[in-house]
Amino acid sequence: MRYLRAMTRRTTILPATPAAIASAAELIRAGRLVAFPTETVYGLGADATDDRSVAAIFAAKRRPTFNPLIVHVADLAMAEPLAAFDDRARAVAARFWPGALTLVLPRRADSPVSLLATAGLDTLAVRVPAHPVAHALLVAARTPIAAPSANPSGRISPTEASHVEDMPGLALVLDGGPCRIGIESTIIDLSAPRAAILRPGGVAREDLESVLGPLASAGNAERPTAPGQLESHYAPALPVRRNATGARPGEALLGFGPGPAADLNLSPGGDLAEAAANLFAMLRALDRPDFAAIAVTPIPDHGLGAAINDRLRRAAAPRPVSAAAEGAAE
Ligand code: AMP
Ligand code: MG
Numbered sequence: 001m002r003y004l005r006a007m008t009r010r011t012t013i014l015p016a017t018p019a020a021i022a023s024a025a026e027l028i029r030a031g032r033l034v035a036f037p038t039e040t041v042y043g044l045g046a047d048a049t050d051d052r053s054v055a056a057i058f059a060a061k062r063r064p065t066f067n068p069l070i071v072h073v074a075d076l077a078m079a080e081p082l083a084a085f086d087d088r089a090r091a092v093a094a095r096f097w098p099g100a101l102t103l104v105l106p107r108r109a110d111s112p113v114s115l116l117a118t119a120g121l122d123t124l125a126v127r128v129p130a131h132p133v134a135h136a137l138l139v140a141a142r143t144p145i146a147a148p149s150a151n152p153s154g155r156i157s158p159t160e161a162s163h164v165e166d167m168p169g170l171a172l173v174l175d176g177g178p179c180r181i182g183i184e185s186t187i188i189d190l191s192a193p194r195a196a197i198l199r200p201g202g203v204a205r206e207d208l209e210s211v212l213g214p215l216a217s218a219g220n221a222e223r224p225t226a227p228g229q230l231e232s233h234y235a236p237a238l239p240v241r242r243n244a245t246g247a248r249p250g251e252a253l254l255g256f257g258p259g260p261a262a263d264l265n266l267s268p269g270g271d272l273a274e275a276a277a278n279l280f281a282m283l284r285a286l287d288r289p290d291f292a293a294i295a296v297t298p299i300p301d302h303g304l305g306a307a308i309n310d311r312l313r314r315a316a317a318p319r320p321v322s323a324a325a326e327g328a329a330e
Pocket of ligand 1: 067070104123184198
């Protein structure tokens with residue numbers, strides 16, 4: 001089904017020329033959905049200040065509305081009216097923006113962002129992307145853009161324009177080539193006195209800790225209420241088996257570094273940034289009906305490896321019944 005859908009695409013894909021970016025900005029201002037490249041993954045963008053536009057994102061992705069969205073802005077000046085920045089927030093923004101770091105901050109009482117985008121929380125997640133096309137779109141749209149990854153909820157994130165599936169309400173896909181980082185942003189919660197990483201991603205923990213000192217981790221008992229840390233996520237249709245020493249009969253093998261001969265290798269030279277950039281595209285490439293499962297060799301857990309392992313852990317997690325049925329049908 002997935003291949004058929006790709007062949008019968010209706011949504012227009014345009015190279016991200018200045019004219020196409022201007023059209024995309026007009027569509028955003030008119031309340032429509034536009035998929036656009038960032039340095040992490042392709043985003044499904046809508047005007048973050050407009051409830052109906054934001055509602056269209058949740059509908060298009062079939063994303064649960066308790067899972068809040070990241071709001072994208074062109075620069076710090078555009079972020080300040082949305083959320084309350086303290087000294088820590090300013091320090092990490094100065095060091096890592098534009099870039100693959102999302103800050104969860106107290107929502108300002110006068111924040112213009114739709115309450116639906118923040119799932120009714122009193123915090124708001126905000127990021128300044130480093131991609132020139134994303135930046136130009138944000139400048140032209142003159143409004144913050146709420147943008148989760150441009151894929152149906154729970155499935156593999158798109159790292160190329162051609163990966164973006166048709167979704168209801170999607171007006172245009174801007175093609176800016178493959179994503180340089182290829183894995184989602186690191187999300188750090190600065191809304192409480194003790195800073196915590198809610199999701200590992202494109203900025204390594206080690207680099208954040210060099211600015212902020214030791215950080216608490218997500219998903220522990222300390223942060224039971226952080227939403228969106230859904231167990232099954234980033235899932236191909238096939239089952240995923242981690243820490244494999246080789247392929248079992250029928251399995252595809254996804255390798256890392258030197259090791260057993262693999263169908264694809266995330267980075268033969270063992271480079272974690274290269275592996276992160278290849279992860280989603282290679283999972284897609286191996287997600288074929290002629291394989292029974294995707295086995296992945298071990299990935300070191302430092303630097304960007306922590307984000308890769310987080311994605312693989314979720315890809316390998318037991319699927320909710322509805323997602324499993326949907327996966328089987330595709
Ligand atoms: P996605 O847009 O699919 O990359 O996912 C965005 C992630 O950001 C989800 O895991 C959300 O739960 C998380 N997020 C967004 N806003 C907040 C917030 N205010 N507090 C905690 N997590 C958030
Ligand atoms: Mg996503």
